[in-house]
Amino acid sequence: MFIYSEERFNTIYTRYYKKSFIFAKSYVHDDLVAEDIATEALIKLWETMKHEEVLKPLPFLFAVLKNKSLDYLKHTLVRQEAIHIIGDYHLRELSIRISTLKVCDPEFIFSDEISQILEQMLNKLPAQTRKVFEMSRFEQKTGKEIAHDLGITVKGVDYHIAKSLQLLRLSLKDYLSQVLFLFA
The missing domain is CATH 1.10.10.10 (Winged helix-like DNA-binding domain superfamily/Winged helix DNA-binding domain)
Structure with missing residues (x-):
């Protein structure tokens, strides 16, 4: 059975943080977000290890990193689409005002x-x-x-x-x- 200790967590954190950060950054392209994702994934790994045995921590960790990165990218996509739609509306409205003013006699x-x-x-x-x-x-x-x-x-x-x-x-x-x- 797994031994739960702060020392064990520090060992896992030290061993896997850099790999986790690099993996997340390669997809999210933002250092702060990648740091958050890496830290959250390591905490998730640790929390899971407290309750059950994780035989292969690296694949588990990368699955969590993948899911958190996907969630972030999906959220970013939705936000960008909303910004685009709002921008299109303002662009159309501005175009109408310009056209109206051009034909104003x-x-x-x-x-x-x-x-x-x-x-x-x-x-x-x-x-x-x-x-x-x-x-x-x-x-x-x-x-x-x-x-x-x-x-x-x-x-x-x-x-x-x-x-x-x-x-x-x-x-x-x-x-x-x-x-x-x-x-x-």
Whole structure:
């Protein structure tokens, strides 16, 4: 039967650590990871030897090293695939933004079609909401100035602007990316 002692473990560790490290490093290509795998494999060998007789410690050790290295590489592969997928998504999204910006025509933004849609939207608004919107966006007045001029509260101004912007978004939904900066 096997004799369990710290001295025996030190002998095994000294004898097999370098081989274990070299084996793991040849697959994982990372010194720190290879050190961890080698140490964990040696501990696993030792723990097994405490409970049962291991007639061939070197093949047992290399089986543990192989499995731990495989686990690490599989985990790395999954992580790299996730990073790749995320990168592809960001790349596609960036490509779409570039394409959209390339076809953006400043002449179109100020086109008669958008002006007509804006005028139709403004005509649908209640008089007070329209007046607040025009003062805010065309006369560049602040909410406080509009509230003072019209005799309403600043919260009332905010309400009318929000209401008109909601209708504007609906009316210009097909042109939104080109005209966002006009009414922001």
